[in-house]
Amino acid sequence: MVQAQVTVFNTFEDFQAEKGETYDEYVKYTIPLYSFTLKLKNGGKATKIKAADIWGFTYGDNLFRIERDKNLPVMVLSFGKIVFYGNGAAFLSMIKNKTSTASFYSGYHGYLSKDINSPIYPVATRRDGKLIAGDPYVLYKKFKESHPEYASLFNCLLGLDISTDMMLECVKKFEAEE
Secondary structure (H helix, E strand, O other), X not given: OOOOOEEEEOXXXXXXXXXXXXXXXXXXXXXXXXXXXXXXXXXXXEEEEEHHHOOEEEEOOEEEEEEOOOOEEEEEEEEOOOEEEXXXXXXHHHHHHOOOOOOOOOOOOXXXXXXXXXXXXEOOOOOOOOOXXXXXXXXXXXXHHHOHHHHHHHHHHOOOOOXXXXXXXXXXXXXXXX
16 A cells, blocks of 8 residues: 655645645656746656645654745745745755755745744845845745734744744744744
8 A cells, every 4th residue: 555645735725635646756846937837746646736636744743834936836845823834946956856955946945924824925134234125035024014923933034034943943942932
């Protein structure tokens, strides 16, 4: 008996009800025309699923959500007072290839959301400089301004947007705070 390797959830409600479409194998991802697409197999038959069309999926024991700014998958790394995610493309490669590192060319090292179904924001920090429309830092700034209760986390994350491990340490420290 082959155990499902991937379960795709079209909506958050499907995820809550554990009602998803299962697949035997994750093959790879592609990004044709800036549209992240999963290639999966079920019984030898290949299927392509656009990330823009789903809420999220599991790959093994790992939960991935789709961030809606660029419709990219992000993997849940910490779930508590805040949800922290890593770059989905990198983690898909690491899981498939059984490695501890991977490169990616789309998205950010880390992402945050208030809870498991709220909007996802990239951790895109810099110490100074003006923000302009379309700048990825605008989304992060908007998230920071709307959640002053996370100030200690934001201060820790400042300038760490190139290291998922260092960001995760900040999240763990924040989660441990009273």
